[in-house]
Amino acid sequence: MRDSLVKSDLVKIKVENLNFYYTGVKVLKNITIEIKKNLVTGIIGPSGCGKSTFLRTLNRMNDVVLGAKAEGKILIDGKNIYALDVDVVAIRRKVGMVFQKSNPFPKSIFDNVAYGLRINGIKDKNYITQKIEKSLQDAALWKEVKDRLNKSAFDLSGGQQQRLCIARALAVEPQVLLMDEPASALDPTATAKIEELIQRLKEKYTIVIVTHNMQQAARISDHTAFFMQGVIIEHGLTKKIFTKPVNKITEDYITGRFG
Amino acid sequence: MRFKEKVIHSFFFLNGVLVVIILLGIFALLVFTSIPAFKEIRLSQFFFSGIWNPDAYVKPAYGIVSMLVSTFLITFGSLVIAIPLGIGTAAYLSDLASPRVREIAKPIVEILAGIPSVVIGFLGIVVVGPVIAKIFGLHNGLNALNGSVLLAIMALPTIISLSEDALKSVPKSFEQASLALGATHWQTLIKVKIPAAFSGIIAACMLGMGRAVGETMTVLMATGCAPAMPQSFLDSVRTFSSTIAIELGEVPYNTTHYYALFAVGLVLFIITFMINMASDIILHQYRKVTK
Numbered sequence: 434m435r436d437s438l439v440k441s442d443l444v445k446i447k448v449e450n451l452n453f454y455y456t457g458v459k460v461l462k463n464i465t466i467e468i469k470k471n472l473v474t475g476i477i478g479p480s481g482c483g484k485s486t487f488l489r490t491l492n493r494m495n496d497v498v499l500g501a502k503a504e505g506k507i508l509i510d511g512k513n514i515y516a517l518d519v520d521v522v523a524i525r526r527k528v529g530m531v532f533q534k535s536n537p538f539p540k541s542i543f544d545n546v547a548y549g550l551r552i553n554g555i556k557d558k559n560y561i562t563q564k565i566e567k568s569l570q571d572a573a574l575w576k577e578v579k580d581r582l583n584k585s586a587f588d589l590s591g592g593q594q595q596r597l598c599i600a601r602a603l604a605v606e607p608q609v610l611l612m613d614e615p616a617s618a619l620d621p622t623a624t625a626k627i628e629e630l631i632q633r634l635k636e637k638y639t640i641v642i643v644t645h646n647m648q649q650a651a652r653i654s655d656h657t658a659f660f661m662q663g664v665i666i667e668h669g670l671t672k673k674i675f676t677k678p679v680n681k682i683t684e685d686y687i688t689g690r691f692g
Numbered sequence: 693m694r695f696k697e698k699v700i701h702s703f704f705f706l707n708g709v710l711v712v713i714i715l716l717g718i719f720a721l722l723v724f725t726s727i728p729a730f731k732e733i734r735l736s737q738f739f740f741s742g743i744w745n746p747d748a749y750v751k752p753a754y755g756i757v758s759m760l761v762s763t764f765l766i767t768f769g770s771l772v773i774a775i776p777l778g779i780g781t782a783a784y785l786s787d788l789a790s791p792r793v794r795e796i797a798k799p800i801v802e803i804l805a806g807i808p809s810v811v812i813g814f815l816g817i818v819v820v821g822p823v824i825a826k827i828f829g830l831h832n833g834l835n836a837l838n839g840s841v842l843l844a845i846m847a848l849p850t851i852i853s854l855s856e857d858a859l860k861s862v863p864k865s866f867e868q869a870s871l872a873l874g875a876t877h878w879q880t881l882i883k884v885k886i887p888a889a890f891s892g893i894i895a896a897c898m899l900g901m902g903r904a905v906g907e908t909m910t911v912l913m914a915t916g917c918a919p920a921m922p923q924s925f926l927d928s929v930r931t932f933s934s935t936i937a938i939e940l941g942e943v944p945y946n947t948t949h950y951y952a953l954f955a956v957g958l959v960l961f962i963i964t965f966m967i968n969m970a971s972d973i974i975l976h977q978y979r980k981v982t983k
Contacts, residue, residue: 494872499791526874536865539888549873552883598869605873 443470445609445639446491447508453483453490453663456500460486462663464505468656473631473640475654475671477647479691483663484643485533488611491641492528493521509609526553529607533614535594537586537601542578545586545597549605564604571637572600573630592623599630603638610634612642616649628653647687651675659683722958729754729951738955742921744935746949754952756959758921762836762929763905763963765922766915769840770847770904775897777844778851779886782893785852786859787881798856805849809909816842816914828926834916837925842910847900854899858892859885891974898971906964908933932960 446468453461460483468474476484486495493514495501506513514524526549537545546565555561565582569575574596578589586597595615602610612631616624631640631653644650650657651671658668659680667674667683678684685691730738733754741755781801785794820841821833862885870880886893916928917938930938936953943950 492872494868497868497871522874522876525872530872532865532868532872534865536863536869538866538869538884548870548875548883552870552873552875552879601869601873 444468445470445509446641447506447511449506449508451487451490451503451505451507453486453495453504454500454502455486455498460663461490464665466658466665466668468639468641470639471635471637472655473635473642473653475650475657476641476643476660477645477650477657477686478660478666479686480645482660484660485613487660488530488613488641488643491609491611492525492530494525494530496521526605527607528609528611529602529605530611531595531598531602531613531615534618535591535598537589537594537597540586541583542586542589542597543582546601546604549601553605565600568600568604569597571603571634572596573626573633574600590623592619592626595619595623595627596630599627599634603634608639610638610640612640614643614645617645624649647689659686661686719961722954722961725951726955726958727951729948729955732948733952738952744919746939746943746952752949754948756932756956758919759930759932759935759956760959762915762922763931763933763960765836765925765929766839766843766911766931767901767904769836769925770843771897771901773840773844774847774851774900774904778848778896778900779855779893781848781852782855782859782896783881783886785856787877787885798853801849801852804845805853807846809846809907810913812842812846813910813913815845816910821914824926830926832916834914834928835926836915836922836929839911839915839929839931840925842914843904843907846907846910847904850903851896851900854896855889855893858889858896861892862888891977895971895975898967898974902964902967902971905967906933906960908937912937932956932963936960 444467448464448466448468451461451464452459453464464487476487478484489495490503490507491509491514495503503515505515507515509524509527513519538548540548543565546568547561550561550564566575566579569578574593577593578584578597581588586594589597595618599610599615616627619627628649631642634640635655642650642654654671656669657671657674659666659674659678661682667678667680674683675687678687738754738756740757741753742757742761743753743755744758745753785797785801789797816838817834820838824833824835824838824841825831826833866884866888867880870884871877875883911931912934915930915934917930917934918928919930919935920927922929936957939949940953943953
């Protein structure tokens with residue numbers, strides 16, 4: 434069943450010769466990769482290899498960092514998001530992001546999810562209410578919070594907060610979902626819930642997930658890219674990377690000889 | 693060793709106690725010196741009459757309402773000017789200014805707080821007053837509006853500096869979450885950062901207000917000091933503090949007038965005390981939430 438899905442060949446994101454600098458230091462070197470539609474692409478690699486930086490180039494979140502500079506092309510649906518005439522805000526609406534540490538706003542659960550809709554100028558209360566229910570359901574949180582939507586988001590547990598952040602990202606109807614180690618701060622039960630959720634979400638979204646956890650990458654991703662020192666060492670089907678890696682370094686890393 | 697430890701301990705303990713004693717002493721002085729005033733002045737007259745005329749031969753009047761209104765008028769006016777300007781500047785410094793600009797601008801703003809009030813009052817007489825007189829076609833510009841402008845200038849450093857601290861302490865993760873949802877910097881500032889820093893900003897404004905309420909010299913110099921009920925911002929006003937400053941130096945010792953001025957001081961003390969207390973409570977609440 435998984436193999437049939439893996440054969441999906443529609444390319445959602447195409448990265449071509451991407452170089453990325455932080456105040457002159459090259460942190461991503463000549464990255465070229467295709468990310469397929471409706472699949473989960475896992476990004477693995479040792480700390481400081483540039484995997485989070487890479488993820489953040491996909492929605493231009495790096496733009497806010499002082500002295501950050503990108504060269505090359507990232508095509509989403511064939512359009513270069515680093516082209517001069519591109520509206521960064523529009524890209525971020527299309528490419529949602531979930532962060533390593535859950536970061537709900539100090540607002541109610543309802544207002545957290547409604548935030549993305551409201552900043553888009555949506556005022557229709559009925560629509561917002563429906564959309565919130567839908568997003569919370571998609572994020573598998575609805576049942577747990579439906580009776581306390583007006584309570585502070587900070588009253589939720591860590592895992593619930595992270596699912597709330599996912600719901601918040603889903604509410605603006607992105608096409609791509611970027612996840613930066615979304616389960617690294619969670620306990621095993623909460624992690625399992627998030628992983629299950631990711632499996633369901635890929636039917637609708639293209640997902641790119643950075644993870645530090647080798648088993649997690651093996652469990653949830655269809656494709657895996659292995660980064661090291663700002664370079665992609667190997668990229669391909671997860672099954673292949675984890676069973677028959679071509680590169681010796683990849684093998685050493687996934688078998689836990691370093692990292 | 694143990695002995696030395698004890699000496700040091702009690703030294704610092706006494707220091708702490710001393711401050712409290714001084715504060716209570718001031719309060720007690722105000723209270724006990726105020727009480728004799730009410731042998732001759734009825735409380736209802738003191739608190740509800742708008743006429744302050746202690747020097748009258750026949751019927752001296754001791755009503756504080758006009759001073760109360762004056763004080764609130766210029767305080768309110770100064771806040772209307774200082775709050776938007778202060779929050780705007782704080783937002784600029786925390787969000788938009790380059791690190792270089794911030795490093796230069798913030799200390800300058802803080803130094804502003806150290807300008808002696810008499811200098812600000814001078815500014816009111818020679819700059820703000822004539823400008824107001826010209827704009828509104830008045831004989832002179834020594835009125836409530838002038839006082840409000842000057843007090844706004846004096847409250848700004850406090851409001852800017854503390855609001856900027858509050859905005860700066862909003863976790864970066866909120867900003868990132870907002871931007872990642874496709875919000876602009878402006879939306880992020882208005883809808884996430886300012887609400888998250890709200891109690892800090894309120895506290896900053898309250899402290900700024902505390903300064904404005906009790907300020908004496910500036911108001912004394914720039915507001916004309918007519919002890920009458922003000923009708924508008926263009927009227928000359930006389931606050932609690934300027935009344936005390938003007939009259940206490942010349943009042944005969946141990947007269948009703950003398951005691952009445954202490955009562956005025958007590959009222960002022962209670963007002964500023966409550967403002968400071970309220971801002972402290974809000975600030976405390978805020979620290980608890982962000983931790």
